[in-house]
Amino acid sequence: MTDPTALPLDLSAADSQGPLDDRKFWQRLPVKVWVGLAIVLIYVLIAVFAPLLAPHDPLAIDPANKLASPTGDHLLGTDELGRDVLSRLLYAARVDLPIGFLGALMPMVLGTILGALAGFYGRWTDTLVMRTADVVQAFPAYILVIVLVFALGQGAKSILVAFTVLAWVVYARIIRGEVLRIRDLDYVHAARVAGLGRLRILRAHVLPNAINQTLIYLPSDIVFATLALAAFSFLGLGIPPPTPEWGAMIAEGQPFIRTNWWLATIPGLIIVVFGLGVSLIGEGFEERLHG
């Protein structure tokens, strides 16, 4: 037998090769992300160009022509006040989309900041933030929003404030957990040994690696915010009339479900498809990050 240690192999060459996987991040995204992005993009374009796309003024009342069936002039008919349904649906995107996005983004920003501080600095910061989170979570979510909207007065601003007060908790918990895990990893130790400042370590080394989990959660929260807005409008707590809004349109169309079924159904479908698009993005990102 020959001596196995005497193999004439130059093993040092193994380290001198290029990177194993050099594709860019977006090249590795699954197809469903692109499908989701396409759906959301269409919605965004509709919201931006609603005034150009809408055949009629969404607020123009025409009592003589109320509850009309779809015709060439009113492609989706008219509602009980004779307003053009298609125009109202298009204009509603300008209300529902911003509230859906902001209603998730604002809690995310607040929750990320608070959760990161709690996890990174620990001690009383942690206690203060997490006990506050416990208090918020102890309230039933919808009741808390209703109370806040009543207290602040109906309107988009109040709804956003209410969502933020409620939803930051989840982000804070996710981020805090991630920060606690990451803060004891060697690359954070290395940054400390290198004498980098605490804020720089938090900003450049801890947060960018903690944020992935919230980015996965964000789309489902956008769906939640959109649905919640629709639900509150349906209950009459959302955006006050006559501003077109999908949830309110479902509520307005509900009495006529037997005769004019599309009045309630189409806004419902529009919300569902939007939720689907956003969910596809979230799911795809999750697969990409965990797969």
Add this chain to the structure above:
Amino acid sequence: MTAFLEIKDLTVTFRVGSAIAARLKGDPVPDLVAVDDITFTVDRGESLGIVGESGCGKSTLARAITGLVPVTSGSISLDGGPLGKRRSKATRRRVQMVFQDPSSSLNPSMTVERTLAELLRVHKIVPRDRIDARCAELMDLVELPKSLLKARPRSLSGGQRQRVGIARALALEPDVLIADEAVAALDVSVQAPVLNLLNQLREELGLTVMFISHDLAVVRYVSDRVIVMYLGNAVEDRSTVDLFESPRHPYTRALMAAAPKFGVKKAPGESAIKGEPPSALDLPSGCRFRPRCPLAEEICEQVEPDLSGASETERTACHFPWEG
């Protein structure tokens, strides 16, 4: 030569369990003594190896020197100046570390270039317009292709990551480089080139190196001098050649006998060392190796042996050192 890095009576303890619960029950508050009153010096340009079983406190010692773990008592000084709890950016820069696990020691969201450039920028090692050039030089230094500067850790192999880890430590142009099990997580085939690189860098840059490992062969390969640690304390501190030729402390001898060797078969059950190390929460009286020592006598139970010998770097902590 005068002492460059001086560790004096260094003790690091960790609080374990709940201090409140212990007080309520009237028990003493439990403290785990990870490093127990250790004293040694390292000369400028020297390569010191530290070996011991897992849990003997060698990593804690490294972390205390880098400032990652607070020192309970004792002192650390570098070149005459103290390395205390609060260290300036400039002081921290002088002691750098290479970590064990290459998969967690690099920030996954930063490219190699950003990792290196951040340090060069924050510490103003080179003027701004020289940062790119310096990054390339660092890659040359650790023998990696410059194309990897744009890569993220996930697309690097273990050996490549460890080289980046070394480059990161060297970016700050430290005086002391501490390698904590720097090759333990690498394939055996990749260990040798990385060790060679460390040896070579040490000569080129005049680094003082502390190499921490549980692997005797690795320490023997890279160190001029070796400290053997057992349960938080040094039991033997001698030059590598002497230590491996004639180990004096029974623990050192047992460690060497326990190291696996090519082609040597051991009978099952035949172990050079009895049992597990005792808990660091409850140290035995006298010599801490006594319960496992084949030579233990009465005096070992009563008196803890000093780490002493003919010179500062020729020390053994045993009442009955083996004289070869």
